[in-house]
Amino acid sequence: MSVTKFCQLVQISRQAYYKQCQTQSRCEHHEHTVIGFVREVRLKQPRIGTRKLKFLAATKGIQIGRDKLFELLRKHRLLVRARRAYHRTTDSRHRFFCHPNKVKDGLTPTKPEQLWVADITYLPTQNGESYLSLVTDAYSRKIVGFYVDDNMKTQSVKRAFISALRQRQSEEKLIHHSDRGSQYCSKEYQDIHKKHRVTCSMTDGYDCYQ
Template sequence: CRLFGISRQTYYQRLHAEVNRAARHAVMLAMVTQVRLAQPRIGTRKLYFLLQKRFEQAGLKVGRDGLFEALRRAHMLVRPRHSYRKTTNSKHHLHKHPNLIKHAAKPSMAEQLWVADITYIDTWETTGYLSLITDAHSRRIMGFHLHSSLHTDGVLKALRMALQQRQTDRQLVHHSDRGIQYCAQAYQRVQQRYGMVCSMTDGYDCYQNALAERVNGILKTELLTTRPRNLAQAAIMIRQAVQTYN
């Protein structure tokens, strides 16, 4: 202490503060680990949203940046996965509807706007395709179906599941890309029967259907953490993942 020009009291105060900080971090990381038992790849921003009240109840003063730093030091940050496979075939002769939401205001309540998309699901045996219908206001997945091909039948099953959960009769816009499945007459007939207004992207910009793409990413990168053996096992995992997400 004499060598560095500090008092013994200052040294022990600093040491005590370090011990207390280590103890607080241990409690915080234990809470994070508990959440990640169910969602191993959940990101830090969502962790902070889920755990903020628990941090306060435990007397932990943790901000979002502080949580990032603590997880970085503990090597617990989740690295994003980047992959892409084309599931949209928009080069067809079927009618393509205009983009009705490009300059529209955000929905103010549920069942004003549903967004639809298809993503691939790899298994050890084959590749499946997951169709999703998401409510743009609540962000709830209303309908989903895993199918073995890109035929319209599988996409229709997701739409019918969503319609079974519909609670109101207010005007509902259905937004999707210009894929042949959504433009097919069978799909369009179901939309017309239930009074849905069809909207589609007007180009190849994925940001025109950003919410649907985002939900796809959450399911695949945060909740489906292991590759299923086959489509039957994948269907079970997807059902559990949707329940967790919702």
């Protein structure tokens, strides 16, 4: 069937037909790019999740929404179970005070900037080890602050926290939840909480999502 006859059959113009073909071609190319990137990352980090994949893709100039990425991962059977890969980034053997866990009883945020979760992710690269310090809004699931460094020192997580605070829109009560790592418990990091009147909460174990 010719293009002309097809367009007459479905009652669209040839221009609309070719435009639709171009759009479909761009979508297929974008999907191929995204999936190729995901497979490349998964070679080094088999269990990295959708949220962090989206962030890493953006650093490479690959723009995609969270829901769309989730849809593509499901389509290509690239979703992973919610079990965190083990590369220890927490050292809770320190002399600093550990704050009680304020979210373990099921605190559920109802809007952004009520609960932030801080985390450190190990990133193996061609140039050696890197660590991504993240601050994520528990309601929107958006990364509101981040910093990449070759170490896990307090200065790195501090910069991620400060970058999040600079974008803060509300002055209402905010809880910052993290693991009991020495970086988060340090006086230098806790001073930021006091300065910006942020309530501190810490997990009972190594995982900040407990």
